[in-house]
Amino acid sequence: MKIRAAVAREKGAPLTLETIDLEAPRPDEILVMVKATGVCHTDLVVREGMLPTPLPVVLGHEGAGVVEAVGAAVTKVKPGDHVVMTFNSCGACPSCQDHAASYCHEFFPRKLFAARADGSSALSTDGARINGNFFQSSFATYAICHEVNVVKVATDVPLELLGPLACGVQTGAGAVINALKISAGKSFAVFGSGSVGLSALMAAHVVGATTIIAVDTNPTRPDIAKSLGATDVIDPRRANAVEQIMRITGSGVNFALDTTGFGGDPQCRGEPWCSRRLWHSRRVRAGRGDRAQRDAFHERRPSFDRHRRGRLQS
Numbered sequence: 001m002k003i004r005a006a007v008a009r010e011k012g013a014p015l016t017l018e019t020i021d022l023e024a025p026r027p028d029e030i031l032v033m034v035k036a037t038g039v040c041h042t043d044l045v046v047r048e049g050m051l052p053t054p055l056p057v058v059l060g061h062e063g064a065g066v067v068e069a070v071g072a073a074v075t076k077v078k079p080g081d082h083v084v085m086t087f088n089s090c091g092a093c094p095s096c097q098d099h100a101a102s103y104c105h106e107f108f109p110r111k112l113f114a115a116r117a118d119g120s121s122a123l124s125t126d127g128a129r130i131n132g133n134f135f136q137s138s139f140a141t142y143a144i145c146h147e148v149n150v151v152k153v154a155t156d157v158p159l160e161l162l163g164p165l166a167c168g169v170q171t172g173a174g175a176v177i178n179a180l181k182i183s184a185g186k187s188f189a190v191f192g193s194g195s196v197g198l199s200a201l202m203a204a205h206v207v208g209a210t211t212i213i214a215v216d217t218n219p220t221r222p223d224i225a226k227s228l229g230a231t232d233v234i235d236p237r238r239a240n241a242v243e244q245i246m247r248i249t250g251s252g253v254n255f256a257l258d259t260t261g262f263g264g265d266p267q268c269r270g271e272p273w274c275s276r277r278l279w280h281s282r283r284v285r286a287g288r289g290d291r292a293q294r295d296a297f298h299e300r301r302p303s304f305d306r307h308r309r310g311r312l313q314s
């Protein structure tokens with residue numbers, strides 16, 4: 001079928017809106033009419049050539065829409081169901097079997113190498129291959145996904161609000177609820193209050209954290225953070241974040257999450273003593289999307305190895 005899609009053809013270049021071809025769903029695949037999609041930093045990173053996804057590619061991995069058709073083997077959803085599309089995983093490796101799909105041993109091929117398990121792509125134009133992304137490619141009018149990366153949602157919830165649940169929201173909220181396991185009465189600092197940071201902040205509020213500190217240099221974020229549950233906000237350009245956190249908490253926070261990819265608070269960067277001062281319990285980093293060039297990025301490959309092993313920190 002013909003679809004409209006935003007295609008990334010050249011590294012760093014604007015996406016081009018094109019009419020391209022999408023194969024019919026195979027027996028284990030689901031065709032979704034995309035109603036909305038989020039834009040994740042990873043989409044930008046791929047377009048900049050900082051990840052090994054081949055071009056041309058249709059990006060987008062925070063899609064939400066309505067099931068248009070299903071393959072004969074699909075039982076999870078049916079045409080007309082509202083769904084959110086999330087990241088793909090193999091469903092069979094030890095991590096997937098352990099309900100830890102984000103640590104799937106086929107992380108790269110299933111998400112970023114842009115193809116089905118047999119290497120083919122459902123996207124093309126005039127017979128020329130166009131690669132997919134996260135097995136959905138939701139920057140398009142229609143997308144194909146699997147049962148493993150589709151989640152059925154209620155039909156009375158606006159689909160345009162749900163796409164970011166598939167990546168940004170579950171990354172931030174999952175870090176708080178599943179990784180850090182923050183409990184009621186604890187203190188929490190989040191560095192960066194974009195979609196991941198704000199989702200973490202909301203989750204911390206939901207689980208009952210009583211001191212929730214958002215650190216961000218973006219002047220639009222403090223009001224948003226406070227409206228979603230932050231008890232304190234810090235702009236590290238205006239005040240020393242370390243001193244401010246110590247002033248607020250007395251002895252540092254119980255938990256911290258770095259969503260910036262820059263090492264959190266700039267006053268802490270490269271100073272382990274500072275981290276120990278601030279974070280006397282657990283901390284995690286979410287995302288590795290700094291503006292490193294390709295070579296510098298690959299020097300950080302050990303972080304992905306840790307990721308595959310299910311470890312948050314070295």
Ligand SMILES: [Zn+2]
Pocket residue numbers: 040041042043061167168
């Ligand atoms: Zn994402």
Ligand SMILES: [Zn+2]
Pocket residue numbers: 089090091092093094095096097101103104105106
């Ligand atoms: Zn797996």
